[in-house]
Amino acid sequence: MSEHRRRPARSADPTAPATTTTSPDRTSPAGAARTGPRHRRRAGAAFAIGLPLVLTAAGTLAYGTDLGLFGAAGQARAAAATVTAPAWATASADGFASVDALGQNGTYGGRDGRTVTVKTLADLEKYATAAEPYVIVVAAAITMDPVGKEIKVQSDKTIIGSGTSGQIVGGGFFLGQGVHNVIIRNLTIRDAYQGVWNDKEHDYDGIQMDGAHHVWIDHNDIRHMADGLIDSRKDTTYLTVSWNRLSQENKAFGIGWTDNVTADITIHHNWIRETEQRNPSTDNVAHAHLYNNFLEDVAGTDIKSSYGNYSRGRTNMVLENSYFQGLTNPVVRDATATLVQRGNVFSATTGKNESGGTGAAWDPRTYYAYTLDKAADVPALLKSGAGPRTSLGTTSATTTATGTAPTTATAKAAAVTTLTVAKDGSGQYTTVQAAVNAVPANNASRVVIAVKPGTYRELVKVPSNKPHVTIQGTGGSRKDTTIVYNNASGTPKPDGSGTYGTGGSATVAVDADDFQARNLTISNDFDEAAHQDIAGQAVALRTSSDKVFLDGVIISGDQDTLLLDTASKDRLGRVYMTNSYVVGNVDFIFGRATAVIDKSVITLKKRWNGTSAGYVTAPSTAANRKGILIANSTISGDVSDRSFYLGRPWHAGGDASLDPQTTVRNTALSAAVRTTPWTDMSGFSWKDDRFAEYRNTGAGSGAASSDRPQLSDSQAAGQEVADWLGDWTPTAS
Template sequence: MSEHRSRARHRRPGKFLAVGLPLALTTAGTLVYGTDLLPQQEASAATATAAAPAWATAAADGFASVDALGQNGTYGGRDGQTVTVRTQAELEKYATAAEPYVIVVAGTITMNPVGKEIKVASDKTIVGSGTSGHIVGGGFFLGRGVHNVIIRNLTIRDAHQGVWNDKEHDFDAVQMDGAHHVWIDHNDLRNMADGLIDVRKDSTYVTVSWNEMSHNNKAFGIGWTENVLTDITIHHNWIRETEQRNPSTDNCAHAHLYNNFLEDVPGTDITSSYGTYSRGGTRMVLENSYFQGMRNPVVKDATATIVQRGNVFSGTSGRNESGGTAFDPKAYYSYTLDEAADVPALLKSGTGPQSSIGATTASAEASTKAAAATTLTVAKDGSGQYRTVQAAVNAVPANNASRVVVSIEPGTYRETVKVPSNKPHVTFQGTGGSRKDTVIVFNNAAGTPKPDGSGTYGTSGSATVAVEADDFQARNLTISNDFDEGANQSLSGHQAVALRTAADKVFLDGVIVEGDQDTLLLDTAAKDRLGRVYVTNSYVIGNVDFIFGRATAVIDRSVITLKKRWNGTSAGYVTAPSTAANRKGILIANSAVNGDVSDRTFHLGRPWHAGGDASLDPQTTVRNTTLSAAIRTTPWTDMSGFSWKDDRFAEYRNTGAGAGPASSDRPHLTDAQAADQEVTDWLAGWTPTAS
């Protein structure tokens, strides 16, 4: 192992962006430029740096973030001036300069001659202004030793010369020959004469993320060298209608591919010959990607290795190969995987140029005004803009800066819905006279087989509605999982989630969340992430662990309804918190717990140490709440070998037939303790407000 590759194992603390998510680098309302910096209007470097928005100072993730070869990650031209260009001459002037620049491409630049590849120098960020930056008939070349380059948010297209497998015109969108520390992100690359991306001749420390690559004979080639040196991360790319090299990796020391979507659309003129190819001495890790309709989706040479984990193959045929040992990507950098089943929808909405990246002040203000108070209407009868709730969610722009209200007409919408993490500020609003008039319902369970044969949904994947975006709200509707346990006794895994949240600042007001086992999963985006949820004026219905998860969650002024099991028996648990240590868990306050069940048959909660994690410190507090006789006199119980007495379970001033005096089996908070366990303590400075 060479000296520089050994140094690459050291991580850069504090500099990683969240991996596995679209990069919400800024919002249209937070840009701080007063005027575009045209080439004739260059400000001082100090002024440009001080005023720079987040997209101008963004740094790469993946292998491009690793410190090596004398370069500390990949951050492009953030140390230099920001200039806006509109002509080929202007673009070439700043891209080839020795000084660092952030170069904003505003409008369409048509290359002359066709096939022109601008030779980019080190320390550059070339970024499209919103969705307006187009490079037509040419691209970019990064030669030996060029480093610290970011190419983002551009549409690079149409150098095709009419020959499908063109051997004469080497017109790529981006070509590297011996470059290092390069980040290619959020671009639309299509219809070029040769490949869309070529990473050649020992180019290394490269990350390619959130791009759409389409309509080309060759998508993405890597290698063409006898040396086994290249380190590359390829994640969250949508590669479709390309025949080969999706990608082809030749002699890569470390090739980490995850959460990509490879699609061969039926009925088109383009048919895939193969998908991902591991060649020569390549060591590849291929994770949580989705292959749709591809021929020979995963191919390897006898000398190469591929380790596959969690991939989905739908309608594929031919070779699908793996074998050998590879490497652990987390030895080099941190990253988070999205579920493979979610990848197509996530990438269709999140790849390619984004309006919030590279936006100038004028376009940002226009975007903000357009986004303000946006309402999308859903009606089953076709009288709205969309017939399904998911279709409306799909229409929400990625990284939207302002609230989008999905207004849902009365009716029963039998579908699963996901609000991905890159679509914050979404409200689901039922428009009926009652919360029962608008119902979103489905019947997946943990053990339900997925239709593509890739396994079962699992508990979290069974959710009828899954919310992964911050600042989500829902009002005046019902979210239900009507999985029939009695009719599916042969199925292993009856957990059936109605609503799963894995986000911060989730506000549920006037809703019904209904199911049996595991009805309401209140989660966080990660163990170390805060996820606050406030539920008020609502009903939560279930029987076993039906309010559970690691979120910091408040059920306030609501009714928790206990229901019998599928066979008519009464037994169950209201909460199953899996709270991380030093966080607050589940608080039930000012509410009622009741239902048509037998007396003394339900526990208030038990500690869920998810995955056997002993570091967790589950917490449920029930206070100022009316408890029916259904609650056991010893309301807390153990779970999976973990004692509730080792965690945090308590009551305070509850009333009703199910309430009882303090004892060693029924701890009560003192007045002083209760003063620190109010609703406001849980919300930690957040005041939920309907919007």
């Protein structure tokens, strides 16, 4: 299963004539190319160099000698503080973002202001849009509402993730005309994808800059957005983009949307993978310095690069010591552009690899100091060092959104234990279950099981006496870390005591409250075609607890993929899944839980024999409880039209007292959905239970009828996500 569906057409063809390099939405007036430097270096300033691998692995950063400096106002505040500001709160940029120009002396963000910690969208927006400087520590996964929202960041801000917990989900940031001195660092910005590859309808970027200057984008993981990951537009200049992971996207990094040739940009030490185009596409940039980047076209995925680094229009690019793996057209130049290559490595690449041009030669060291890493070392260096660092944004020096320093007791209560799993022995454990076993019984605080990329063929059970556990993949994609097994309901147990049964077949079984899973795949790959002699219900994930948070995961199987249950009929079990994928064919989201599938993709899959017929949900809801809510999502797949029901009532064990419920609302339905989307099950009529829709769209949606109940507006007001979750607000921790 792929997270994306590619469209055959590509929008930015590097073979197009030069006249196509001007985008139709440009509004800036034409300007003459600049012929000489217009900036100056700061006296005595030191600049970032390529980080040695040993420092990167340890999470140590050394960005210049001015890390501890404050402005006058900042010194006064620092003198009155009871804690010392950490280096990351006062860090300044390297590259072109470090150059003094346009009245701005380098890029140091909000270091002259107060440091605040935010965990909500309201607080993040409040401080990011404020007029005064702030260092804003993002200490939770913050979901944008509405999806695609881009916070309009104002000048003099540092926005930094706290360790690996700072995430922006379903949206990003916008820096408008004249906004300057902004640092965006150590964040995961992800999952605004709306199900359309090369999406031209939703302009949902990770970071978009229109006419900004002096911006540093560093150590972020930006992936799976609707339009592009980074857009530097309309004469944005003095920009440095460094040490980021950019992945899972059609358009990685676009630069231009202007006829002027005035921008100066540095792009170094970025790992760009699983992207098709704009890697980056650099249009009409006066000085573009790209060095020590790793561009990787990952083998075996359905995302194929159309080009790598692209010097467009009248760009003057210097490209040094980068590593290109498996790319088609790794380096492309317009006839009007200039491109100088030095020391790059090309492995298994095909197509265009160009350089040359008539532009004036220039040396980046005229503007700033830097040191190159060896190109051969770049893949290992960036695999270990790009993206969020656990050492950044984490210290007792930060304050809460109210401006008060956390107490020692609060800091201890918020402590998180991390256990590392790696198949190759480089972690504390080689299996996920071994790490779960190491969690103390009745643990009082969060334990994060960080699972390195790989396929872990094992059964995992989180028992009820081990709450507050997070299992989190550490790869650049949720597909990098997979937990998989192949038990089915009819699979005999090894001890001869019978078969596993449906619930017992689960690859991962969670009986503990306050469980979280993030950035990984959980799968059951039972081969139904080869084992028609046994019952084929094969669960990938079973939960039977309360406050289960599934964020950025893939749950994949065939029949009975995702069992969302409760500990007993009289117990509440709430599940919130967001920004995720569920794959299956028969009753593949089912159970007794009060469960929300929000902002996710439900992928319909053909049966083992190639036929298209199935059921998305099979709720088994207790009376007076809420069942399954699918909201703001997409239901589609490579199956026949009108072949899948949205659901049917599962009265488990023939229990007539149950009152199954599925509501599907504000969701895009493909033509695979039947025109009569609900059906009976085991002698129980769906019309006696609770099945309804509200404001769905797409070819599979339909008007209200006796066979297709639709909620009224007043009914829908009582069937929102918050109504399902009650007093629980899911927060990544």
